[in-house]
Amino acid sequence: MKLARFAHIALCATVLLFSSTAVLAAKDKESAYPNATRKDPKVNMSSREQSALNKATDYVNDGEDAKAIPEIEKVLGGKKVSSYAEAFAQQLLGRIYWDQDKEAEAMAATSKAVELDALPNDAHFALMYQLAQMQVQSEQYEAALATLDTYKAATGAEDADQIALLGNIYYRLDKFQEAADTMKRAIASSNEPKESWNQILMASLAELDQYGEAAEVLKAQLAKTPNDVRLIKQLATIYVNDDKYPEAIALLSRAKDQGLITSSEDYVQLAKLYANADKPNEAASTLKEGITKGVVKPSYDVNKLLGDVCSQAEDDPCAIEAYTLASAQSEDGNVDYQLGFMLYYAERGAEAKVALDRAIKKGGLRQEGEAYILLGDIESYANNDAAAMTAWRKAATFPSTKVMADQRIKATQTGVKLKRK
Structure with missing residues (x-):
């Protein structure tokens, strides 16, 4: 039940502006990390570095990354680049690479900016937290855990987002x-x-098999947004995993009645729940409704499921029709065997024989011996004893039907006619 990977993290768009006014303002501003043990480093950079980084910052904020990179390289290529300017340049590079989906390069640049330990506390710690987010996004979870531990120890800060x-x-x-x-x-x-x-x-609770508590979490969310189909289906899944089929059925059935269940997958899931709860009539009705509305497309799986539940509901015409449709879509003979079985007991022997012959020809049968037993019985009732004996002798080669076949062969050889039950 693992959740899908989170969407790509959007990095903070705000960056420091390089001007004497901005630096002075930053000094007077109350720190976002008042409990930090780290002292703010001294901000030193040349006028050339400041000019280039101001341009690069403007370009990045305007989405003109291609123009920003030469200015950043101008700073990083300097003979005596200051630690502050280098760290800021690496920060900008990290953001550019991240926007370009170059995760490895983005994390390398961001890590370098943090390692230089030259940015003011607010920028340094925000960048460290951002690095942890990047590592989570890139599935480097152990590294992210270490980064968060370092962040918490250095800042003494902990808020809800960080805990989450x-x-x-x-x-x-x-x-x-x-x-x-x-x-x-x-x-x-x-x-x-x-x-x-x-x-x-x-x-997490579901992974721990704590389904009751997981259900309570979902019910609390549904209380706020009762028509959220995604939450409804998640709660139904929790109920199924907890073997609470009646609750799952009631939930999805109510949602269907409210017009919230609108996909083929939803209809099929509800039909299967009814079938598992020994309610084949309701399962068949649900599938038929979905097919009639055009929501459920009559695929092999759908027709096979409809045939199964109609058979369980003793609705033979429905089962025969559904199995006939499934037969045309099947890759093996198993559904044809079920169709032949239903036709045989509906006293439609000729049609049953055609279905059973087709089942054997397609192959992959789980009940091949039983198919030959039925074929023999059909021939016997039609007084074709030679054909019946041939089919039964074939059935006798299968362990599951050897006894039945031998009994029929012996009875026929002694002149006893098979009686239809």
């Missing part, structure tokens, strides 16, 4: 108990927890 990112990492590392506990803490720390946090919490 940690929970996300634990989930990706299959540490589901840690993920669940951490995500609960994130949700409790926020006035407006994100939907994705609840999703990770629910998925």
